[in-house]
Amino acid sequence: MIVKDRLYINSINRFQIVDITPYINEKIKKSQIYSGIINVFTKHTTSAIIINENEKGLQTDIFNILYDLIPDGNRYSHDMIDHNAGSHLRSLFLGPSETIPIYEGSLDLGRWQSVFFIELDGPRSRRQVDLTIMGD
Amino acid sequence: MIVKDRLYINSINRFQIVDITPYINEKIKKSQIYSGIINVFTKHTTSAIIINENEKGLQTDIFNILYDLIPDGNRYSHDMIDHNAGSHLRSLFLGPSETIPIYEGSLDLGRWQSVFFIELDGPRSRRQVDLTIMGD
């Protein structure tokens, strides 16, 4: 069985990490799929989907390391088109999706794992994250 | 339903970004799968599959950031075996595959998203990208 659904996210800062785990679990429950996988896919080239621990300090560390490795600045070619090359490059290294096991009707994550949408070029309204749920 | 197909890519430069979106869509159309997911998987350890915006300047920026963070040079151990350690390490950070939603018989991408094969150690002939299409 295949069920498609969608999350919409409004971001309020340029950089923002949003824990979307509970919203995904609601959609899996609604799908009535008990066992399988889910593909969580952001439709935007200046955002990302990641999995890690939900801890405030770690979110600061993620922001700092991304800007240390890929600083803003006017040395990017894409900045002549649209002033957000750094946002695109940070999204490139994090990736647009995660494919995650489902078991017993919810995300089968480890104890310290949460699923996050990362806004890299906000604030934006109605950022779209598509969910494809496949299983029995 | 599961359909398997394949793309072959000939690269002409050491570093090259190839937009494979239209070729993937042709294969999905041929598969007659309307809704589901596709796994796009490169079979080579010095290449990658990514999703981002198709804009010329951004491709220059991707090249520059990859070589800034992971420069060529003779400090790599693998260079004693095969002189392409940098290519392997760049592919490690980008990843060998993307799993992408399918809807209405084609890739269900956002407005600015394209799927790219990145050659990191060309020129090479017949680079192989495997497609696994699953759905209804």
Added chain:
Amino acid sequence: MIVKDRLYINSINRFQIVDITPYINEKIKKSQIYSGIINVFTKHTTSAIIINENEKGLQTDIFNILYDLIPDGNRYSHDMIDHNAGSHLRSLFLGPSETIPIYEGSLDLGRWQSVFFIELDGPRSRRQVDLTIMGD
């Protein structure tokens, strides 16, 4: 058809790269799935799943580049909670899973590709890697 299985890995060093290709192939064989995909998913936020070449020198290079780009040190906020922020950040860039084609009852990898579990915060016992095998 969907089959779920699991690998347990005991790591003996802080940083360790473990080739899990043969163990995954055993589980695919046991599942009797001939063609499809497998999702290989680590349940831990200080580990990763990657695909690259199994060559000793390259493993040294992977260690060095990860510590060059994301050094240990006391500048991380998460280190005040748990002294392993660097391990979390390294796992963030490598990612927790790979989705891989299956064909003829085993991983359909390229000639030089192996699947690795990367321990980023060992030694640990019974690290859990979940396998979701889908196909016919």
